[in-house]
Amino acid sequence: MVMNPVSPSLSTPETSRSSVIRGAVVRFAGDSGDGMQVTGDQFTAAAALARNDLATFPDFPAEIRAPAGTTYGVSGFQIHFSSQDVFTPGDAPDVLVAMNPAALKTNLKDLKKGGLLILNNGTFNATNLKKAGYEVSPLENNSLDGYTVLSIDITKHTVASVKDTGLSNKEAHRCKNFWTLGLMFWIYSRPLEPTLKWIDSKFGKRPDIAAANVAALKAGHAYGETAEVFQQRYEVPAAPVAKGEYRNIGGNTATALGLIAASQQCGLPLVLGAYPITPASDILHELSKYKHFGVTTIQAEDEIAAVCAALGASYAGNLGVTSTSGPGMALKMEGIGLALSVELPLVIVDIQRGGPSTGLPTKTEQADLLQAVYGRNSEGPVCVIAASTPGNCFTMAIEAVRLATKYMTPVILLTDGYLANGAEPWRIPDVSELPKFEVKFRTDPTNFQPFERDPQTLGRNWAIPGTPGLMHRVGGLEKDYDSGHISYSPENHERMVKVRAAKIAGIANDIPPLGIEVGEDSGKLLVLGWGSTYGSIREAVQRCRDRGLSVSHAHLRYLNPFPANLGELMQRFERVLVPELNLGQLVKMIRSTYLVPAESLPKVQGHPFLIAELEDKIRQILES
């Protein structure tokens, strides 16, 4: 079920030219302009087509083209692929590809001892070395001892391989990433055809560039075959996963597809209001392609207009959705408050990033939890849920729509930069497996009261403009309990505050109880996570269990309300540990809600947890 990432035994000579390994962690690192994300995506696609299980972690700077050669301009892409289940992109890479000195400088510390280091020595000139902060070239001292170093002038080889395509020198240099990809494909025994096809579709309008990239890819592959610098190449067999049709999917794509699926399942046209913001913009890009699904996307003038347009669409009977990240969430709060006050469905997707303020736009964090749960003025309860993996974004997006329409409430779906940009193989669900939920508009004028509630859900009537006989007014002023007329009555206000709270609390009866992901349902330690830390926690808990420790993992996908059995589940463990990528926000909610002495494991570095960090903490708790 769970595997330890296995390093290829690079130092062991093998008689066979190709050996089967369980998997590897590979990191590509280079300048922002070196095409590392494209390289990583193509390498990922090849692993997916080979049916490996995988997880990816793109890590890039906020600047589009930071000055070339600098350490802050380094862009990285890590992939963990395996014939076993994969839960994280891996802690330390087995293989590091460094396209320039800055990439080596910033990434070498992570490479496993003995790991394979492939570097482009064509970029190790005095200028680049100085920019990276090297006084002496690391190629010329013994600082790389302890790694298997493959130093190649990738620049020279690339330029030579594309010389017949008539590209300028600058354009020729830009093919380096495909040369490198070709070499990596050779090392991991991957076919070139899918990438050749991709190049054709991507660069079809520039046949000269397409031809050059093809030439570079093939040349890199041929280099592996002929240069005889490798002791071996590797094969990673298919992972034994459940039967079905699979695709590789990233979190933002999965969120977008989930929203479309939900819109189709409930029969409401989807209206997305959004303002460009990293790392959420891809949801806007993705949804804007699907006009033929009745999807309307509005690139609004700002975050506030985006949420207001989505709410206006819901008011008129469509499915209003808005997507954003932390700073945008802050701006949307008054709009969300209006939505909960007029009790209309609204889905808000917050792809969390490092903060406060502009913070770390391209880095991940889970620090919007309290903002999501408590961020409105006055008593402003909304439903808050979170996705745990890129593929789970699909499921939770549908869940957000189900709850929003059933309970007539805003639902905040939290994902983060790590889920948004990371990818994993995803079993494509059959449409018949998807939850189908009916949305009913009020049409009967008899005894119509706009704020009359369903006795079970406490959701109010949804009467949309265009419906004869149901004309009524709603707004952000306090409303009379049934009629919705403006009411300043003290008793009525308290009753309304309480019913809005009770409605959200009641959702606990309509969501799955919290289960145990790994381990027994009682014991010494429960590691309670939420959101994108799923993979790291699961792997760390399993490793500790393999050592005989009494530890289990539970993972929250519902943050407000909590699953009804959460308190009871925690009671069955002696201690509760809450790891999260913030200073302890969930743990604060857990302690105040259940009065349990849950312990916090916070991390706020813009990066996900390493498995080892979690493992160390669990062992420290249980072995001390």
Place this chain on the structure above:
Amino acid sequence: MSELINPAKLTKKDFETDQDVRWCPGCGDYSILANVQKMMPELGIARENIVWVSGIGCSSRFPYYMNTYGFHTIHGRAPAVALGVKIANPSLSVWLATGDGDGLSIGGNHLMHCLRRNLDIKVLMFNNRIYGLTKGQYSPTSELGKVTKSTPSGSVDQPVDPASFALGVNASFVARSIDTEAQHLGEVLRRAAAHVGTAFTEIYQNCNVFNDGAFDAFTDKAVRAERQVRVEHGKPLVFGANNDKGLRLNPKTLGLEVVKVGEGGVTLDDVLVHDETNPMFGQLLARMPFPEFPVAVGVLHATLRPTYDGTLRAQQKAARDKLGQGDLAKLLRGGSTWTI
């Protein structure tokens, strides 16, 4: 809650709600409400297909008093909410009530984008040059030096002219009228209702509590003939009790000047004839300094250009024509897939 009525038989009364109107006695908003309720039946639109959206402020209580659908939203954001309403159901007749503070201060951004997009909605801006609901602070249309509770030494803000602002962001319909001028207001509202695109109407509205008499200098019966020019498409821009004053273009300054017909060889032929389709006319008329010039009221500018919602619908239809109705199963299988 409300009975069904054939739209052709609707009357003013059918647009009144059972809610007590809570504006101050003597507020100009009453007159605007009455004129709108009187005009609405003429549109022949069923009440359920009309939506009033508003922000925050005295003017934004308007939806509560209209027996249509209504959404009293948050400060300044009504144009953004209206955008979603209109996109979700383009067959609705969407009206927006806003004020000078709601629409030009906190909501100036949204109003600008609404106007440039040309969303097919009608915007009524009640301009009283003051913050009423917060009890009397200066607004973005208050005159420079305005002494209020928040500006005891006089405001240091240069005011914005709503009509000029709207023309500056390429509004397709810009009109002005006055709360107390029932007939003129009715005519302007009818023109706004008939316009396809964002119809922006500024209504000078007296706040008798915090800014009483703000517009008396050109609305008072004794002076209005001399101090207002009522513009009409295709008609000379004349004004005055004897209709003997006119507006002439000075080609050297590219500005307007007031002339008297019959004096200094000026004839009616020298007076500009209003062309509402030419935005230059609108801008010149909107920006005339008072009291050197009269205040222009009426339809300053009206032209037809594609609407945001119409273009969006066309794109959606084109996508469906080209790709067919979306197939969810196919969508989920997009990209490379493999089967195990």
